[in-house]
Amino acid sequence: MTLALRRRARVYGAIAAMVPKTFLAYTIWVWMNWFTQIVALIIFVFFWRAVYANTNAINGLTLGQTLTYVLLARLLSPLVENTNTISFFGSLLRDGQLSMELLRPLDFQAGAYAQRIANLLMDLALQLPIALVAIVFFRLRVTLDPLVWLSFVVTALLGFSTLFFFDWIIGCLAFYITEIWGLSVLRYGVSNLFSGLLLPLVLLPDGFRQVAEALPFAQALYLPVSILSGITPLSDVPRLWLQQVVWLVSLLVLSRFAFSRAVRKVTVQGG
Amino acid sequence: MARSTPTRTGPVLLRYASLYWHFLLQRFKVLLEYRVNFIVGAASTIATQAASLLAIWVVMRQVPSLNGWRYDEVLLVYGMITVALGINHMFADNLWTVGRVYIRTGGFDRFLVRPINPLFHLLADRFCQDGIGNFLVGLALIIKASLALQLDWTPLKLLYLLIAVLSGGAIFIGLNLLTCVSCFWIMDSVPVTRLAFEMHEFAKYPLSMYHQSIGVVLTWLVPFGFASFYPASYLLGRDVGILAWLSPLVATVLLVIAYRVWLWGLRHYSGSGS
Numbered sequence: 068m069t070l071a072l073r074r075r076a077r078v079y080g081a082i083a084a085m086v087p088k089t090f091l092a093y094t095i096w097v098w099m100n101w102f103t104q105i106v107a108l109i110i111f112v113f114f115w116r117a118v119y120a121n122t123n124a125i126n127g128l129t130l131g132q133t134l135t136y137v138l139l140a141r142l143l144s145p146l147v148e149n150t151n152t153i154s155f156f157g158s159l160l161r162d163g164q165l166s167m168e169l170l171r172p173l174d175f176q177a178g179a180y181a182q183r184i185a186n187l188l189m190d191l192a193l194q195l196p197i198a199l200v201a202i203v204f205f206r207l208r209v210t211l212d213p214l215v216w217l218s219f220v221v222t223a224l225l226g227f228s229t230l231f232f233f234d235w236i237i238g239c240l241a242f243y244i245t246e247i248w249g250l251s252v253l254r255y256g257v258s259n260l261f262s263g264l265l266l267p268l269v270l271l272p273d274g275f276r277q278v279a280e281a282l283p284f285a286q287a288l289y290l291p292v293s294i295l296s297g298i299t300p301l302s303d304v305p306r307l308w309l310q311q312v313v314w315l316v317s318l319l320v321l322s323r324f325a326f327s328r329a330v331r332k333v334t335v336q337g338g
Numbered sequence: 339m340a341r342s343t344p345t346r347t348g349p350v351l352l353r354y355a356s357l358y359w360h361f362l363l364q365r366f367k368v369l370l371e372y373r374v375n376f377i378v379g380a381a382s383t384i385a386t387q388a389a390s391l392l393a394i395w396v397v398m399r400q401v402p403s404l405n406g407w408r409y410d411e412v413l414l415v416y417g418m419i420t421v422a423l424g425i426n427h428m429f430a431d432n433l434w435t436v437g438r439v440y441i442r443t444g445g446f447d448r449f450l451v452r453p454i455n456p457l458f459h460l461l462a463d464r465f466c467q468d469g470i471g472n473f474l475v476g477l478a479l480i481i482k483a484s485l486a487l488q489l490d491w492t493p494l495k496l497l498y499l500l501i502a503v504l505s506g507g508a509i510f511i512g513l514n515l516l517t518c519v520s521c522f523w524i525m526d527s528v529p530v531t532r533l534a535f536e537m538h539e540f541a542k543y544p545l546s547m548y549h550q551s552i553g554v555v556l557t558w559l560v561p562f563g564f565a566s567f568y569p570a571s572y573l574l575g576r577d578v579g580i581l582a583w584l585s586p587l588v589a590t591v592l593l594v595i596a597y598r599v600w601l602w603g604l605r606h607y608s609g610s611g612s
Contacts, residue, residue, distance in 0.1 A: 102532075110540060118398075119401075125400050256386040260389040
């Protein structure tokens with residue numbers, strides 16, 4: 068009797084113990100993410116201090132300006148690092164979810180876009196503790212001018228949306244080549260450099276800067292961050308917006324076209 | 339578990355070497371079946387490294403030095419840690435996936451009933467081709483740096499370099515082994531391993547660039563400094579004293595400790611119930 072009871076207690080105890088274990092597993096992921104970001108911040112700060120050890124300005128940027136830019140770019144990295152859109156297509160095809168998605172009485176792309184925006188807001192919220200670290204330990208100071216912030220938000224939103232449509236087009240390639248993982252890694256590597264995540268793009272030599280301007284990554288990170296850090300003056304903003312709208316509209320049209328073509332090729336791998 | 343009690347170590351080592359060869363052959367058969375994945379995997383690591391390297395190049399061509407270290411000297415440090423990273427990535431990548439792929443699925447139990455060391459089995463089970471990219475990038479950097487700096491490679495110095503990068507690989511493996519033991523309790527050890535692993539980012543640059551406390555951590559706590567900064571300093575004729583000679587010792591001590599902890603964790607393993 069007692070033996071059976073004790074056995075049950077042990078079994079259900081083990082099942083109950085799974086709850087804190089699962090919870091702990093997710094919390095550890097969040098902490099790990101914070102830790103790796105702080106490591107990156109520390110390396111960036113010391114690297115740039117060493118770079119500026121013997122010089123006052125590089126291409127017109129002082130150490131203070133560069134550090135403000137680099138710290139902000141790190142904090143706002145979710146604007147470009149979100150490669151979910153590409154892997155989204157991979158998984159849709161792998162598990163056959165695509166046919167379900169297409170049957171729903173709503174716009175497939177708009178639904179995905181809404182989710183990416185929610186993703187972005189959550190990722191940015193998770194960056195707040197890192198921002199605190201940057202402010203307290205690395206003396207990050209950002210302007211409080213509401214006009215700068217407004218320009219920043221609009222530019223960021225335009226750029227993020229442009230990049231969403233760009234990733235959408237790459238994702239459509241999954242219909243043709245089925246294995247999309249390599250492409251998403253390539254996208255990650257290229258965007259690291261050309262989005263301005265590693266350094267302000269004004270430091271790039273001319274050839275590289277032209278490549279950066281021809282790719283959409285800078286739209287989502289370099290433009291908004293350079294506005295917020297004061298590298299790009301407010302007077303340039305209207306011109307930038309015009310340019311961003313052109314980017315956005317062309318990629319929007321192109322992505323709708325690419326999807327309508329690609330979906331005819333669909334071969335679902337299972338489900 | 340590791341109770342094969344070798345009467346003579348020679349034949350045991352030989353047996354494991356030939357076993358490893360058989361595992362490797364099987365793995366290559368799989369890789370040949372999926373050739374595109376093989377190439378994409380190796381290329382992806384190269385692309386990621388290229389982004390950081392281009393950034394360093396762009397910045398350093400505008401300044402004479404990084405805290406007294408010239409561009410090519412920094413590349414030597416960067417290259418040595420990247421070769422070590424590649425060694426770990428190729429031969430010990432399963433230390434990352436043990437929780438997710440083997441323990442959660444119950445596949446790990448398979449290792450426990452076989453007459454070979456479970457850790458050996460785990461490592462031999464998957465040669466990771468993605469690491470080849472890292473290895474080649476690191477090697478290219480070391481060669482590029484030696485040519486630019488006109489380093490004089492005597493046979494002894496080459497031997498020193500070889501021991502240094504092997505020790506570096508062992509330091510990576512030791513830290514990953516030490517931290518992956520947590521998988522016996524929390525199933526997925528990736529976040530824990532990542533905490534220690536991420537520290538290697540510091541060792542891509544000369545440690546003298548940072549605040550002293552970071553140097554101390556990278557020397558005595560997560561000793562990645564012995565995989566890049568100290569041996570590179572020696573090869574470049576910069577005096578770092580006895581620390582230039584400690585890499586193999588540090589690597590060995592770390593491996594022994596990590597293996598002990600692994601055995602201890604294994605005793606607490608109770609299966610995932612799946």
